[in-house]
Amino acid sequence: MKVFSICHVSIVMLSIIIISTNLMIPFYTVVAAETNCSNGDIVIAQSRVGTLPSGIPSFSVEITNACARGCSISNLHLKCGMFASAVLVNPKIFKRQDVDDCLVNGGSPLAAGSTISFKYANSFQYPLSLASATCG
Incomplete structure (x- = not known):
């Protein structure tokens, strides 16, 4: 399931007439913030960076919000198989919640x-790919 909500910005100008003085006062209201997200806005890169003293390979992962339109992305879930690590990964950054479901950044927004x-x-590199995310 891919959850990308798309919002649009509308700035509405309303004219308020004050009858007693005949003044026109412009009034602006922001209806919603504009964001258009797509799956391509999430870039996942990983590479082997070394080996632990025990001989276990270590890997570095970078997850980037590459949205050029300024959209933040939250509730970011990756397909991650049976992800496990011989070194502690901060669960606020990356946490396996279930088989093939890892939560990024605790679900908090990742700014553009x-x-x-x-x-x-x-002992091997886990394939990581986008499962779902929320735009905005």
Whole structure:
């Protein structure tokens, strides 16, 4: 399930007439913030960065919100198989919630242009891909 809500900005100008003085006062209301997100806005990169003293390979992961339109993305879930690590991964950054369901950044928004990163160690590199996210 992919959850990308799309919002549009509307600025509405209303003219309020004050009868006693015949003044026109412009009144602006922001209806919603504009954001248009797509799956391509989430870039997941990982690479092998070394080996632990025990011989277990270690990997670095970077998850970037590459949205050029300024959209923040929250509730970011990745497909992650049976993800496990021989070194502690901060669960506020990346946490396996279930088989093939890992939550990024505790579900909090990842601002446009921001990258969140972590390292893990296992005998093999886990394939990570976007499962779902919420725009805005």
